[in-house]
Amino acid sequence: MGTVLPFLDLNLLPDPPTFSTTDAGNATTPIIRPKIEPKVEPFDESTTQILTHQLEFDNPSSNLLPSSPTTPFPDPNDPSSIALEPAASSEENVYSEFYRITEMFRSAFAQRRQKCGDVDDLDPNSRAIVPVPDERRLVVTTRRYQKRSSELVRVTNLSIEDQRYFRDVVRRTRMLYDALRIFSMMEEDKRHRMGMGRRMRGDLRAAAMLRDRGLWLHRDKRIVGSIPGIYIGDLFFFRMELCVVALHGQAQAGIDYLPSSQSSNGEPIATSVIVSGGYEDDEDSGDVLIYTGQGGQDKFSKQCCDQKLEGGNLALERSMHYGIEIRVIRGFKYEGSLTTKVYVYDGLYRIVDSWFDVGKSGFGVCKYRLVRIEGQPEMGSAIMRFAMTLKTRPLQVRPTGYLNLDISMKKEKVPIFLYNDIDSDHDPLYYEYLPRTVFPAFIYHAAGNNMGCDCASGCSNDCMCAQKNGGEFAYDNSGFLLRGKPLIFECGANCCCPPNCRNRVTQKGLRNRLEVFRSRETGWGVRTLDLIHAGAFICEYAGVVLTKEQAQICSITGDSLVYPGRFTERWAEWGDLSQIYPGYVRPTYPSIPPLDFAMDVSRMRNVACYISHSTSPNLLVQFVLYDHNNMMFPHLMLFAMENIPPMRELSLDYGVADEYTGKLSICN
Template structure:
């Protein structure tokens, strides 16, 4: 019997109002010393020009308009219904076949994006960010529906030996987005860095790499343009996933010896010699033409939604390749990849360094820590203070405040509205859930399903358990935060943990002042007030399904009046106060009620807008000056 031949497979894992004017070039990859391949062009040279009146430039090159860029999603088409059932036993094969039959193939046109201006970089980052937010929110939404159906099935069939197979939310989220033409980089095959994707970005699911166009293969470790698509009949490799799928791989960080694909049996053991074809030949041709390769590392990581993470670690050049006898005794192709210079630190290295800091901060960083817990054990997890720039330790001068201090009148008649009578964990029939629009705001893992104008949680007047799933923001800080000194923002905050999109972070605490009190405060020259009304509606971006579901309506209930109070952080504050300002934040404010009924004074709870890697700075949109005071919000 001949062994089964398989490719290098990996297991599938459980905007600005006006677009900027682009003037950069999409350049063809370097084809070698003479810039050609014996007269055979393997890529097109594409120019993007500011001139909107002409279709060709002075050299008669085709001009591609900004909305034709690979990174920009295809304009919204007619919405399609989800064409498979959530609990189909053949779910995986159905979804994969739908990918094949529903949409055309990826473009065969290779381009390189270069010379981006800051405005353009911000634009593309925003496009990627919104696409990722939609994918993450869809995954949570799909998995919540799966949990509900599984619960009903088990209740109705308590003695049955049958159990429902868990839904592959990562695949379904990707399929929904593909049905609606929301995958990026489909009309161009980008060589090198993907605009809007930063070195160090972390992904929980491999399908997300496909959605963003970072790596287009659902399972194969080498992504390449096939010979049938290439204009000169030669395959060209563009990215690889390094995850130890082959025993002959060697990963030393900046230098990788990557084993080609093919020749493995169903037990992932090398069974026959590899051949120089397909992706293997694509790697050799990319080395020949000097085409760089994107490297994504995949490895198991505790705390990940899929128990695994994929990290984009930048671009590498293939310096050499050879045929060698592997550990199993069969011939394999090996490729030496060397990381190109002048790139940010590898995200995989940062993840491992963050683990070392969590285990022993002083051993990982012998110099720089001014405090190992500025909360003085008030938080569930220590809040570190790190400064390796100067001797400023200002955060130590403030009293750490875990919960917001409201004026006493806010709590008058606090219990009159009553609480729920649930025995243990609350469901959609809960009184608090009905106040919240008929649903509990979180999934079973405590992830926020969608942002709302206001969220009602169960509180001290409810009879449900203290561990009820509708009390997420009351559990306190659960991530290891570090306040650090920054040359750019003064003080900043970063996490030592990998934070999943939709996760609760902390409350923005301080002493609440009424409008009149704030006026007096500012007249005395104080500038340490934060105005909740200026935070804007960033909550509306989380869980916005308008591009996927045609009947989606932005939440407008519960209704919240204009917030006319300020938060004084001049003497008492918590870690949230040190988060820096950004017009493209990764954290948003969600208004929450639970311990009183005065909706004019809600709690300011902070949630993650996206998956945030360890040691990446957290940021909020503090907004602009308000109408009743010109004092700007504290922005560090």
């Protein structure tokens, strides 16, 4: 494993410190800075309290009862206790009315008991209007959440195996968060349609459930520098997801820092910032960032008073003082996102200067100059902006390297680029593009292929297609996969539902712009030019279907065959909520027999055939039927297992290597 280093004890440093970081972030030069005494302040929990209230409200298992008053309620049976109360306020009038009605019910039940004898006496100390058996009384307990540690550490010397391990931990946590968020939104839509209160935010609810079960990452340590398993360019759609993976621990504030009340030497230390355009005095040129401190804004995000050197502002100054690197996350609007902003991790920066200045609104603001540390991969935000330009003006951005601007020849709804700036290989141009899988004619004539639902406006959970899926649809109203299944039945040509039915997702074809490109590491690969959300449909893995006997003949000639039965069952990971719900059962219906057919991609293929193999893939294979009902021959549909930023390569788990040939077992 890598090394977890306790952070430098700041009390042991000379005063004033004799080191600082140059603009390049690599060397140190001695300087003398006047020491700024930190303000003695309690831990600012205002944002945390607001968030905690929201999370507990969204969490049905939390204590939703208001806190009890400091003094007990007056006993309605004790006149002296009521007489000692001060003049009645509006709130006390409500209590008085409550007690009056309670006594009225008590009297009525007492009379009923004297007359009929079928009503039990109430406990005089109980405030219940009717008696409740002990076994039915609800005891509400408050959960104790694991608080963030105040211990600062830095993780170094990670081996390749360590990096893969932490990457897989982050990937699984994010996959669980996304699946839970989609599932929660679906449940909230049902509650809203039934009139059971206002709709809750799925991102907050998912984060609350993960926190309840101790699944937030790195709560036992507060990491300075890079977070293991998180790469530069990783994309996030929600602020709460940043908290879940420990990239940024504040749900609302733009500066994440260790407060002075928790610091070993009483000085706050900043670890990360979010740059999202909330302050008019920010200046962002990429590698150099002029960051404006926090505070002094009104509810309309306008500067209305001077900022103070306290809290997060002081923490940034102290981080500069001690040469501590800062994680920078940029938030901005991006075309194609379902949220108002996307957040992308851009790497580590050094604070090289700080000063107090008069801002554009005429008020004093704290400013900090951050310089990106050299030797890091390209910024994710820069890549996203590049991809946005590339979609509209590819030849202007990259005048050389394009072999074709649409290898599908308009057979797909969006073009597929072909790019090679490495060598003279033009191999993808020699195949006929196949947008959908070609099945043998006999499977369309099987019994039951003419059956369809009779839904006029859209499918409901009690229609015939829903019953074929085990009583629930696999997609939400936005077309995202709720959880993987052995097989999904979509509505087909014999169904009466409209084309926009929620159960018609994969048959609509490719939606995102993809690019087949030449790579020195993986040969031909596929990357996306669009932002892809977790759970979204990508495309079909298409070829010409061969029966077992046909496949045996073609394998002799050395044709390229794909065996769908050898794909790893990654669909079982998507939507697996066993860590959240103890009674969760993996979907086993509709079940399918072992797939015993092959697909020939030696002459006709589509873009999916160029997707590279990975043991930690970002795509999964989901079997789907919509144009026939023969479960022996399903379509191979690809879905995103995580949020995929533009220009990132797509990958699949093709299975283990064949023990005889040493090649991936999916290909012959």
